[in-house]
Amino acid sequence: MIADARAASFQELVHQRRSIRNFRAESVPRSLIEEILRTAMWAPSPHNVQPWRFTVLVRDADKSRLAEAMAARLYDDLRADDSAQDVIDQQIERSRWRLTTAPVLLVCSLVRDGLVDYEDERRSRFEWEMAVQSVGAVLQTVFLAAAAHDLGTCWMAAPMYCPAEVRSAVALPDEYAPQALILMGYPASPGKIRERRPVHEVVEFR
Numbered sequence: 170m171i172a173d174a175r176a177a178s179f180q181e182l183v184h185q186r187r188s189i190r191n192f193r194a195e196s197v198p199r200s201l202i203e204e205i206l207r208t209a210m211w212a213p214s215p216h217n218v219q220p221w222r223f224t225v226l227v228r229d230a231d232k233s234r235l236a237e238a239m240a241a242r243l244y245d246d247l248r249a250d251d252s253a254q255d256v257i258d259q260q261i262e263r264s265r266w267r268l269t270t271a272p273v274l275l276v277c278s279l280v281r282d283g284l285v286d287y288e289d290e291r292r293s294r295f296e297w298e299m300a301v302q303s304v305g306a307v308l309q310t311v312f313l314a315a316a317a318h319d320l321g322t323c324w325m326a327a328p329m330y331c332p333a334e335v336r337s338a339v340a341l342p343d344e345y346a347p348q349a350l351i352l353m354g355y356p357a358s359p360g361k362i363r364e365r366r367p368v369h370e371v372v373e374f375r
């Protein structure tokens with residue numbers, strides 16, 4: 170019976186979580202951010218090395234510096250795509266707005282520290298890929314732990330496109346490889362429910 174209740178509340182939490190990009194101005198207590206990250210450390214990782222590193226930004230100046238650095242790179246990329254100027258302006262503004270209005274930004278980076286250093290390039294690459302896979306595990310745990318406290322989150326992939334700019338704007342150590350930027354805060358609105366594929370479309374029992 171207890172197990173049923175636990176499964177039901179877990180399912181509810183999973184369904185309740187959704188990507189939130191629009192936040193109330195209310196700040197998130199540092200102790201709560203720490204608790205969420207402490208919970209997330211229990212995510213699985215290769216050899217349990219926990220190759221992720223989190224940099225937490227809450228100050229306006231820090232968020233703006235990162236937003237500007239990323240906007241500059243986005244501008245160059247969109248120009249190279251030959252995008253129309255109004256599309257470029259819109260996307261830049263949206264990116265800036267998201268980063269500067271989220272009460273908390275989490276920069277999630279990876280380090281090689283602890284991963285096996287194989288002689289051959291092939292297995293070294295797999296080690297790194299395993300570390301990258303573990304980013305999904307730790308971030309989903311962050312998202313669920315945050316949702317349990319009514320906090321909204323959203324995964325922003327942009328740091329993958331401009332790791333050097335992110336490293337410089339956030340003053341990250343050279344060995345940090347930025348993977349994702351997470352917006353976090355109390356939702357201004359519930360967020361859109363995005364439908365899921367039926368299980369039979371993606372699962373095959375043999």
Ligand SMILES: Cc1cc2nc3c(=O)[nH]c(=O)nc-3n(C[C@H](O)[C@H](O)[C@H](O)COP(=O)(O)O)c2cc1C
Nearest residue numbers: 186187188189190323324325326327360361362363
């Ligand atoms: C690896 C990854 C990258 C994502 N990148 C972005 C992004 O750059 N911008 C964004 O607005 N949402 C991003 N998302 C969020 C997805 O759009 C979102 O999870 C998906 O549409 C399902 O919606 P839900 O999270 O509300 O259930 C990303 C999600 C993942 C897992």
